[in-house]
Amino acid sequence: MFYRLRALALAVLVIAFAVPALAGPFDDAIGKFTTDDFSDTEEAIGVVASSGNPLAYPIISALQDERLMFDGDSKKVYIKQTDGKAIDAATGAAVDSIPDGASSVRLNNRLRRSVEAALGGLTLLSPEVATRITAAQSVFKSHEETVLPTVEKALAKETDRTAKQALSEARAAILLFKSDASEVDKLEAVATIKGRGDQDALAMLSDAGSDQPPSVAKAAAAAISSIQSRLAMWSAVQNAWYGLSLGSVLLLAAIGLAITFGVMGVINMAHGEMVMLGAYTTFVVQEMIRTRLPGAFDYSLFIAVPLAFLVSGAVGVLIERSIIRFLYGRPLETLLATWGLSLVLQQAVRTIFGPTNREVGNPSWMSGAFELGQITITYNRLWILCFTLAVFAILLLMLRFTSLGLQMRAVTQNRRMAASMGIATSRVDALTFGLGSGIAGIAGVALSQIDNVSPNLGQSYIIDSFMVVVFGGVGNLWGTLVGAFSLGIANKFLEPVAGAVLGKIAILVLIILFIQKRPRGLFALKGRAVEA
Amino acid sequence: MLTQTTHNGAPLSRRRWLAAAAGVVLGLAGFSSAKAEDTIKIGVLHSLSGTMAISETTLKDTILFLIDEQNKKGGVLGKKLEAVVVDPASNWPLFAEKARELITKDKVAVVFGCWTSVSRKSVLPVFKELNNILFYPVQYEGEESERNVFYTGAAPNQQAIPAVDYLMKEEKVKRWVLEGTDYVYPRTTNKILEAYLKSKGVAADDILINYTPFGFSDWQTEVSKIKTFGSAGKKTAVVSTINGDANVPFYKELGNQGIKATDIPVVAFSVGEEELAGLDTKPLVGHLAAWNYFESIKTPANEKFIKDWQAYTKNPKRTTNDPMEAHVIGFNMWVKAVEKVKSTDPDKVIDALPGTEVPNLTGGVAKMLPNHHITKPVYIGEIKANGQFDVVYKTKDLVPGDAWSKELDGSRDLIGDWVGKKCGNYNVKTNKCLGSGS
Numbered sequence: 010m011f012y013r014l015r016a017l018a019l020a021v022l023v024i025a026f027a028v029p030a031l032a033g034p035f036d037d038a039i040g041k042f043t044t045d046d047f048s049d050t051e052e053a054i055g056v057v058a059s060s061g062n063p064l065a066y067p068i069i070s071a072l073q074d075e076r077l078m079f080d081g082d083s084k085k086v087y088i089k090q091t092d093g094k095a096i097d098a099a100t101g102a103a104v105d106s107i108p109d110g111a112s113s114v115r116l117n118n119r120l121r122r123s124v125e126a127a128l129g130g131l132t133l134l135s136p137e138v139a140t141r142i143t144a145a146q147s148v149f150k151s152h153e154e155t156v157l158p159t160v161e162k163a164l165a166k167e168t169d170r171t172a173k174q175a176l177s178e179a180r181a182a183i184l185l186f187k188s189d190a191s192e193v194d195k196l197e198a199v200a201t202i203k204g205r206g207d208q209d210a211l212a213m214l215s216d217a218g219s220d221q222p223p224s225v226a227k228a229a230a231a232a233i234s235s236i237q238s239r240l241a242m243w244s245a246v247q248n249a250w251y252g253l254s255l256g257s258v259l260l261l262a263a264i265g266l267a268i269t270f271g272v273m274g275v276i277n278m279a280h281g282e283m284v285m286l287g288a289y290t291t292f293v294v295q296e297m298i299r300t301r302l303p304g305a306f307d308y309s310l311f312i313a314v315p316l317a318f319l320v321s322g323a324v325g326v327l328i329e330r331s332i333i334r335f336l337y338g339r340p341l342e343t344l345l346a347t348w349g350l351s352l353v354l355q356q357a358v359r360t361i362f363g364p365t366n367r368e369v370g371n372p373s374w375m376s377g378a379f380e381l382g383q384i385t386i387t388y389n390r391l392w393i394l395c396f397t398l399a400v401f402a403i404l405l406l407m408l409r410f411t412s413l414g415l416q417m418r419a420v421t422q423n424r425r426m427a428a429s430m431g432i433a434t435s436r437v438d439a440l441t442f443g444l445g446s447g448i449a450g451i452a453g454v455a456l457s458q459i460d461n462v463s464p465n466l467g468q469s470y471i472i473d474s475f476m477v478v479v480f481g482g483v484g485n486l487w488g489t490l491v492g493a494f495s496l497g498i499a500n501k502f503l504e505p506v507a508g509a510v511l512g513k514i515a516i517l518v519l520i521i522l523f524i525q526k527r528p529r530g531l532f533a534l535k536g537r538a539v540e541a
Numbered sequence: 542m543l544t545q546t547t548h549n550g551a552p553l554s555r556r557r558w559l560a561a562a563a564g565v566v567l568g569l570a571g572f573s574s575a576k577a578e579d580t581i582k583i584g585v586l587h588s589l590s591g592t593m594a595i596s597e598t599t600l601k602d603t604i605l606f607l608i609d610e611q612n613k614k615g616g617v618l619g620k621k622l623e624a625v626v627v628d629p630a631s632n633w634p635l636f637a638e639k640a641r642e643l644i645t646k647d648k649v650a651v652v653f654g655c656w657t658s659v660s661r662k663s664v665l666p667v668f669k670e671l672n673n674i675l676f677y678p679v680q681y682e683g684e685e686s687e688r689n690v691f692y693t694g695a696a697p698n699q700q701a702i703p704a705v706d707y708l709m710k711e712e713k714v715k716r717w718v719l720e721g722t723d724y725v726y727p728r729t730t731n732k733i734l735e736a737y738l739k740s741k742g743v744a745a746d747d748i749l750i751n752y753t754p755f756g757f758s759d760w761q762t763e764v765s766k767i768k769t770f771g772s773a774g775k776k777t778a779v780v781s782t783i784n785g786d787a788n789v790p791f792y793k794e795l796g797n798q799g800i801k802a803t804d805i806p807v808v809a810f811s812v813g814e815e816e817l818a819g820l821d822t823k824p825l826v827g828h829l830a831a832w833n834y835f836e837s838i839k840t841p842a843n844e845k846f847i848k849d850w851q852a853y854t855k856n857p858k859r860t861t862n863d864p865m866e867a868h869v870i871g872f873n874m875w876v877k878a879v880e881k882v883k884s885t886d887p888d889k890v891i892d893a894l895p896g897t898e899v900p901n902l903t904g905g906v907a908k909m910l911p912n913h914h915i916t917k918p919v920y921i922g923e924i925k926a927n928g929q930f931d932v933v934y935k936t937k938d939l940v941p942g943d944a945w946s947k948e949l950d951g952s953r954d955l956i957g958d959w960v961g962k963k964c965g966n967y968n969v970k971t972n973k974c975l976g977s978g979s
Contacts, residue, residue, distance in 0.1 A: 047933070075926075117923060117933040118712060118827045122803045208772035215774030240769075251761040258759070356590055364594035366789060370821055378797050385765070387797040460758045461789045465592055469756045504762045509753040510723050 035060045039068075039099045042086045042114050043079040050114060051123055058127035059155060064101050066131045071098075073124050078111040087111060126151030133163045138172055145175035149209070152182040177201055185217045195225045203232035207383055211236050243383035248501050250384060256497025257394040258456065260490060262470040263477035264401060265449030267489040269325075271478050272421050273441055275333055276340050278347040280474060281467025282354040283446045286324060287317035287453020288462045289358060292367045307372040310454060317450035325446025329439045337438075351467070359464040369457040393455050400451060405486060417441050421484075480520055482530030492531055496520075580623040581616070581885055583608060584643035586654025586664070586675075591631025592756075595785065596864075597656050599815060600678060601626060603865045604653050606853045607872045617876055618883060625649055633663045640664040644671045650885035651676065651875055653868060658682060658725050665690070674887050676875065678867035680810060680832075682729035686944035686957025686965035689887075691874070691894060692914045693867035693907075695833050696942040697733050701780070703919040704808045704831035705734060707934050708778045709741065712806060715775035716747040718767050720783060723752040727782035730810070734780060736948040747775065757787045760794040768798065771805045779807040788812050792825055802827025802923070814860040817928045825924045829933075833903075833917040834866035837929045840904040870907045870915065873899040895960050905939055912957030912965075914942025 038056035041049040054072070057065050067088055071077040076089040077098065086098040087107045095107050116124065129147030132140050133156065141163065148156055160180045167173045181198035184190045190198075202210045214229045214236070221229065262284060269277045291313040298309050328350065336343045371389055378387040408414035419427040420437045428434045453466070460466060481492025496516060503512040527533065585604045587597035608622045616622055625647045629636040636655065643649045644667070651674045655661045658681055668675050668689040680695040708714040719734055721727025731750055738748060749770050753763060771777035783791055788811070795807065801824075808829040814836050817825075836847065846869065851859050878893040879885055894909050901907045907915045916939040922930025944957035945966070954970040956962075964974035 115931060115933075118802050118806055118829075121827055125803065208768060212772040212774045215772075217774075244769075247765060248762070251759075251765075254761065255759050359590065359594060364589075364598045365815060365818060366595065366786070366820075368818065368820060371793075376797065378799060385798050387761075387794075389797060390761070459790060459793065461786045463595060463786060465595075465756070465786065469758065501762055505766065508751065509757060509763065513754060 035062050036099055039086050040084060042077065042098070043081055043084045045079075045081065045115065047115075047117055047120060050116070051120055054120065054123050054127055058130060064098065066128075067096075068098050069124060069127050069131060072114055072116070073121075073128065075113040075116075077114045078107050079114055080108045080111040082110060083108065086114075122151070126153050129153075130156040130159060133159050133176075138169045141167070141169075141172045142175045145172065145179040148179040149175070149182045149213075152179075152186045152213075154183060154187055157183050157187070178205060182213060185213070188220075192222050192224060195221065196228055199225060199228045199232055203236065206236050206239055208240070211240070240383060244505075246382070247384040248505065249498060250386065252498030252501035253494065254390040254394060254497070255501055256494035257390075257397040258459070259473055259477050259497055260401065260493035261393065261397045261452040261455055262449075263474040263489055263493055264397075264404065264486075265445045265447070265452060266474045267478050267481075267486055268404075268445030268448065269442055270475070271484045271486070271489065272417065273438070273445070274340075274421075274483075275337075275442070276344045276347065277333075277445075278344060278471065279328065279351040279354060280446075280449055281469075281471035282351045283321040283325060283449035283467070284453040284456060284470055285358065285464065285467035286321045286354070287450030288369070288457035288460075288466050289362060289367070289453075290317040290320045290450065291454045291457045292362075292369050292462050295369055306370070307374060310372060310375075310458075313454045314451055317454045318447040319450075321450025321453070322443040322447030325449075326439050326443040328446075329442035333442065334435065334438065351471075355464045355467070362464075364464065367462040369462050371458055375458060389458050393458065396455055400448065401486070401490060404448065408486070413437075413440060417444075476517075476520060480523065480530055482532035485530075485532040488530055488532035495531075580621045581618070581879075582623050582625050582647055582649040584640075584647065584649035584652035584654065585624055585626045586629060586636065586640055586643065586652050587656065588631040588660075589626075589628040592785065593631040593656050593660075596815065599862070600653075600656070600864060600868055602854060603850075603868045604872065606850060607869065609853065610849070611872075611876060617879055618885075629660070633657075633659050636660040637663045637667050640667045640675075641671070644668075644673045649673070650879075650887070651890070653678070653871065655679070656864075661690070672887050674875070674890060676868070676871035678864045678871060680863070682726045683733075683944060683946050684729060684949075684952055686912045686914075686959070688891060688913075688959055688963075688965065690913060691871060691909065692942065692944075693871040693874075694864060695917060695919075696914055696944065697730055697946055698943045699833060699917050699919055699940045700810055700831050701730050701734055702737055702948075703936055703940070704810070704829070704921060705737065705780065707831075707921045708780075708806070708808060708829075711934065712778060713776050714778040714806075715743070716770065716773060716777040717743065717749070718770055718777065718779040719748065719750045720763070720767070720779055720781050721750075721752055722757070722782065722784040722787060723754055724784070727752065727784070730782050731780075733946045733948045740948065753783070753787065755784070755787070757783075758790045760791050764791075764794045764798050764800065767805065768800060777805050779805060781807050781809040782811060783809070784811050788816055789820055792820060792828070795828075796821075796824030802829075808921070813862040813864075814929065815862050817924065818860060820928070822924055822928045823926050826926055828924050829921055830924070830930060831919065831921050832863040832930075833919060834861075834863045834901070835920055835922045835930045835932060836861045837922070837925075838903045838920070838932060840902065842900060842904065843902040846902050866902050870899055870901055874907070874909055874915075891959070908939075910941055911960040912942070912944040913959060914944055914957075916941045 034056050038053040041053035054069065057068055068077060071088045078087045078089055087095050087104060088098050089095050089107060095104050096102060097104050125147045129144045129151060130153065132144040133148065135141050135144065148160060160176060160183065164173065164176045164180060167176055178201055181201035184194045184198040185202065199214065202213055211233060214233050217229060265283065266277065266280045269275050269280065294313040294316060295309045298305055332346055332350065333343060336346060375389040375392055378385045408418060416432050416437045419432060420434050424434055477493045477496060478489055480496065481488030500512055500516050503515050507515055583604065585601050587601040588594050589598055589601060605624055608624050611617065612621050625643060627639040627643060629639045640652065643652055653676045655664060655677050656679050661677055664675065665687060673689060675690045676693055677690055678693050680700050683696040717738055719731045721731055735748060735750065751763065767779055806827065806829055808831055810831055812830050813832065847861055850861060851857050874894060874897045875890065877897050877899060878890050882889040882893045895911045896909060898906050898908045903918060905918050907917065909915055918939055919936040920932050921934040922932050925931050945952040945955040947953055954968050955966050956969055957965045958967055962974060966975040968975060
């Protein structure tokens with residue numbers, strides 16, 4: 010009796026282990042990975058995913074990360090595990106090394122979708138909540154009928170609220186597309202999907218429109234129009250956010266110019282190049298960190314900000330001392346000299362760093378986005394907005410409360426009086442110009458996160474910067490702030506209606522009309538400073 | 542004493558310096574004219590400064606590299622080749638001036654150059670008037686066939702149309718966003734694509750055409766517009782003719798807003814290995830590009846070319862791209878034609894070029910057609926995490942370039958034929974040559 014039991018157990022064990030080794034659909038499927046043909050791979054994914062074999066998950070997830078290797082000669086498939094070891098995909102046995110001739114099984118978009126769907130089905134019962142949610146979301150997208158029992162099983166024992174929601178949405182998506190689901194189930198499904206209220210839900214409901222029972226089709230149509238009207242409301246919020254974000258970029262680019270042009274009155278065409286120098290400083294800092302201290306990459310911007318300020322500030326002081334100070338009071342000559350200078354700086358950077366774009370990476374805390382209601386807010390834009398406001402506040406406080414700020418204001422308001430009071434006006438000029446340039450450099454650090462780091466970076470911002478400063482009122486920092494945000498928001502509300510090209514033209518026309526009416530901008534300086 | 546000598550010495554030494562300088566200049570002039578007799582000069586007309594430097598500098602290096610290689614093989618017709626490099630500085634009128642300078646002053650036998658269509662249009666009259674040869678290596682909008690120009694880049698039927706076909710067939714795309722920069726190449730290409738899509742039964746509601754200015758960087762609204770357009774329950778794809786620098790912020794915004802290639806794929810006609818070098822490509826895996834060459838294509842010819850190129854530029858990471866291959870083909874065709882007629886005389890070379898066949902770098906044969914375009918394979922590549930492209934589709938046969946699009950009214954019946962009809966815009970319906978000016 011005892012022996013018999015043991016023999017039985019042994020037999021069960023042998024069978025359990027032997028099943029994958031037997032030539033069957035699973036093995037045939039594994040063989041299909043070696044043909045390097047997309048349709049074969051797709052077939053293999055389907056078979057492996059539904060095989061119930063314990064190796065299915067490792068195989069499919071390896072496929073997703075290009076860790077599934079095949080050797081065309083020996084027709085063997087290997088899984089390169091994340092720890093560097095390798096196993097045979099057909100048997101699960103460890104292998105010493107993958108042959109040199111092996112290469113990854115290739116994917117295209119269609120296959121990537123099947124892989125995602127298959128992984129969704131395979132990880133629905135994962136112990137990790139986050140994995141279950143991702144799985145439910147990919148099932149929602151693929152609405153693959155075969156996983157319905159798994160979804161229902163997962164739903165029955167789910168305790169986490171978010172995961173439960175995701176799972177019931179996944180179930181609804183499957184039921185909506187299942188041809189033999191009951192009408193009641195389908196109506197419920199429409200209601201659940203309607204509850205999501207986002208673009209994915211909209212896409213799904215529009216897609217499911219045909220060949221549904223009339224009551225379901227009617228409910229779906231009602232759901233679509235209700236989602237659409239809600240989304241239309243959100244799109245106004247979204248435009249406002251985009252406007253704020255564009256405004257912050259404009260402000261950041263213009264804020265340095267508000268000092269050099271606004272406060273000092275120097276028409277500085279090389280302002281954009283100061284921004285560009287700041288961006289290249291970021292590139293150099295990141296490059297150093299990449300080679301020396303890869304772990305500190307997330308902090309690269311904190312190092313780059315002060316450095317960019319110093320680099321651009323120093324170049325600014327140098328320019329002021331060597332060129333601009335001889336040209337005070339001669340705006341046309343200053344314009345030409347700084348224009349020439351901007352070309353020199355551009356070509357210098359092109360010679361040193363090459364004409365191609367340089368890669369500046371986003372630190373992890375600046376990548377990606379989050380959803381707020383129905384709008385997507387990207388982290389890099391959000392941080393740039395915060396950063397801009399911080400820079401603006403610091404600058405304002407500095408002008409207001411430090412002695413350098415006091416001297417700057419004194420010199421720009423009445424140079425001779427300030428000189429008689431013992432202020433070294435030429436030193437203050439140099440420092441003011443350096444400050445304006447340094448802030449442009451800081452702007453470069455932020456702009457490197459959303460734009461190309463190329464020698465032409467500055468050119469694209471110079472016109473916008475002048476526009477903001479002139480529109481806001483020359484010599485007034487608050488004017489620059491209000492000017493930047495109103496231009497940003499106006500632009501983003503015009504863009505969806507008129508398109509990007511016409512929108513930009515419309516803004517320029519509006520500014521021309523506005524300047525006709527109020528030549529001194531939004532916030533004109535009053536009093537004696539005007540005559541100075 | 543001291544002042545005395547300087548006062549006396551200055552004019553003297555200045556005179557002497559002038560004389561010396563004049564001597565050097567004369568010597569140089571004599572030297573170069575002496576040299577001109579035993580070298581063949583090749584003009585390189587690519588912007589090395591300004592906006593287009595980002596793309597064109599590499600092409601200048603490519604021609605220098607090809608000349609170097611050819612000279613190692615003994616040059617052409619027993620003479621060494623010599624490059625004359627000028628910088629038109631991304632300034633379109635300057636292209637015409639520099640082209641004139643190359644032909645009249647430097648007496649070049651052939652010019653390799655231009656990138657943007659507007660620069661090509663600006664040099665056209667110069668090449669016609671002075672009767673010289675231009676090899677133009679970039680994919681362009683078509684609708685042109687000139688006696689003096691050889692188009693080694695793709696015409697729309699060699700890039701845009703196969704890409705759209707691929708998306709329709711493989712990805713079952715039903716809804717299309719045609720997103721482009723606002724100038725002649727995207728506008729013409731999109732006009733052709735729109736006509737083509739409509740002829741394939743795509744409804745007007747399912748096509749969204751959108752343009753943005755040059756160097757556009759705030760893509761938030763555009764990308765969310767694409768997202769909204771894509772949520773109508775039909776598979777949507779973006780066909781991008783966005784040019785130059787605007788691509789990087791566009792792809793960054795796509796990545797940040799979480800639009801993955803599995804949801805809404807983007808197929809681009811102006812994004813190559815060079816543009817991706819400035820980007821973190823991980824969020825972009827699966828987006829597509831259509832070209833006639835990819836660096837990742839494994840053929841012996843391509844591997845040798847990449848190796849030699851990286852050795853020549855002393856940069857083991859230097860990438861190669863499609864317009865570079867076009868220059869390789871154009872250069873080799875010119876050499877072959879010159880060797881055939883044993884002369885660099887433009888008239889003879891122009892007549893000898895059609896029919897010339899040279900191997901391309903991807904294992905096929907490029908043949909110069911009577912309309913001055915060439916045969917090319919079409920590849921669709923998906924962006925990989927390492928910034929290279931993985932070829933997912935290739936046309937079975939080589940596609941001959943159409944100078945005039947078959948999709949547009951007015952150009953449907955036109956052909957370019959510089960062999961039989963001696964005409965760039967021959968109407969096959971009326972059997973008439975429209976001549977220049979159209």
